[in-house]
Amino acid sequence: MPILNMSELPGLPPDDTGDYSEMLIALYQLPETREEMAKWNSIPLFPNCFSPYELVGKKRVASVDDLKGLRVRGVRPKAIPLEKFGAVLVMVPGPEAYGALDRGMVDVVNFCVESFGRLHFDDMATHVTLGLGLGGLSHTVCCTKDAWDALPADIQETMKQVIADYPRKWSATKYVGVEDAYIARFKDGGVEVITFPAEERAKLESVADEVHEEWITGMEEKGIPGQRLYDWLLAKKAEIEGK
Numbered sequence: 521m522p523i524l525n526m527s528e529l530p531g532l533p534p535d536d537t538g539d540y541s542e543m544l545i546a547l548y549q550l551p552e553t554r555e556e557m558a559k560w561n562s563i564p565l566f567p568n569c570f571s572p573y574e575l576v577g578k579k580r581v582a583s584v585d586d587l588k589g590l591r592v593r594g595v596r597p598k599a600i601p602l603e604k605f606g607a608v609l610v611m612v613p614g615p616e617a618y619g620a621l622d623r624g625m626v627d628v629v630n631f632c633v634e635s636f637g638r639l640h641f642d643d644m645a646t647h648v649t650l651g652l653g654l655g656g657l658s659h660t661v662c663c664t665k666d667a668w669d670a671l672p673a674d675i676q677e678t679m680k681q682v683i684a685d686y687p688r689k690w691s692a693t694k695y696v697g698v699e700d701a702y703i704a705r706f707k708d709g710g711v712e713v714i715t716f717p718a719e720e721r722a723k724l725e726s727v728a729d730e731v732h733e734e735w736i737t738g739m740e741e742k743g744i745p746g747q748r749l750y751d752w753l754l755a756k757k758a759e760i761e762g763k
Contacts, residue, residue, distance in 0.1 A: 522739060523547075523556050524564075524660060526746075526753060529735055530601050531728035533569070533655035538692025539760045540569040544658060545683060546756050552749060562662040565679070566686045570632045570656040571695050573598060576641045576648040577621055577628030580712070583720045593617045594630035597735070598654055601727040602630070621645070632656055634695055637702025647712045650703070653721040654728070 527533060527544055534540045547553055548564040557564055575581050579590060588606030592599060596609070603609050612620045617629045618639055629641065636648060668676070707713055732750065739746025 521556050522742070522744060523550075523553050523749060525597070526735065526739075526749060528598060528655075528657055529728070529732050530598050530654045531725050532732070532753070532757070533572075533658070534757060534761055535572050535655070536692065536761075537569045537571055537656070537695060538687045539757075540656060540658065541567050541687035541691035542760050543753070543757050544569070544660070545687065546760075547753065548660075550749070550752075552744070557662070558665065561665050563665050563668045565661045565663060566683050567658040567660050567691075569658040569691055571634060571699060572652065572656050573630050573632055573654055574636070574649045574652050575628045575630055576636045576645045577626070578644070578646050579627040580647045580714065581628065581649055581716075582714050583717065584723045590628060591626045592628055592630055593620055593626040595657070597731055598657060599630055600731045601654065601724045604727045604730075605724075630654075633699040633702055637699070637705065642702075642706045642709050642711050645706075645711055647714060648703075648706055649714050649716050651716040651718075651721060653716070653724055 524547070527547060534543060544567040553564070573594075575592070580586060581590070584605040587602055590602075590607045591610050592602055592607045593610050593612045594602060594607075595611075599607070599609050610620070610626045612626065614631075617626075617631065618641065620626045621629055621641065622644055628647075629636075631639075631641075633648070633650075636642065636645070642648075671679070703713055736746040736750050739749070
């Protein structure tokens with residue numbers, strides 16, 4: 521869904537999952553989003569947001585130069601900046617990423633740290649990045665419009681309140697302490713934790729801006745007001761992060 525996919529452009533999602541969820545819930549309320557979802561008889565309820573995606577694997581990545589020729593398990597558009605610096609994107613389903621790294625199909629995997637830890641990538645990985653700057657991904661939990669309309673009015677109101685509370689009461693807290701514990705485990709196991717240098721992150725961000733422009737152009741060509749929606753989302757992100 522083009523409008524919802526805007527929130528997954530590289531570098532655009534807030535690092536904080538609570539902020540990310542709040543931004544998406546606001547995006548769900550736009551008439552353009554509702555119209556897009558209505559084509560599928562769907563109503564967006566709330567997002568499941570992942571923390572910023574990093575790189576874990578058997579090759580050291582400490583600069584954009586290290587990306588040249590690197591086989592990366594990732595998804596577009598999130599990983600497009602990596603491609604622009606020479607990485608080779610390997611399209612492997614998420615559940616198969618561990619096996620792909622283990623068998624040597626890929627050199628690194630682009631996931632969030634929580635996934636690295638929960639799936640025990642540190643059993644074989646030698647390096648992991650922090651601060652890559654491409655942002656996370658999200659899934660939208662939906663229901664059919666028919667199912668929503670069939671709910672009693674009081675249940676609908678309760679659901680709306682739960683959704684309003686979701687970013688701060690649940691999404692913002694689900695990774696608290698969890699990823700720090702995984703990073704500590706990685707270090708104890710001999711995995712090198714690489715803080716991606718700010719100047720190298722800036723290079724990825726400059727390329728990410730090009731991806732944003734390409735998205736806007738593509739939307740405008742389809743008759744979707746890409747620039748207006750993009751500007752709105754950036755302003756909403758700034759408003760939420762400034763609270």
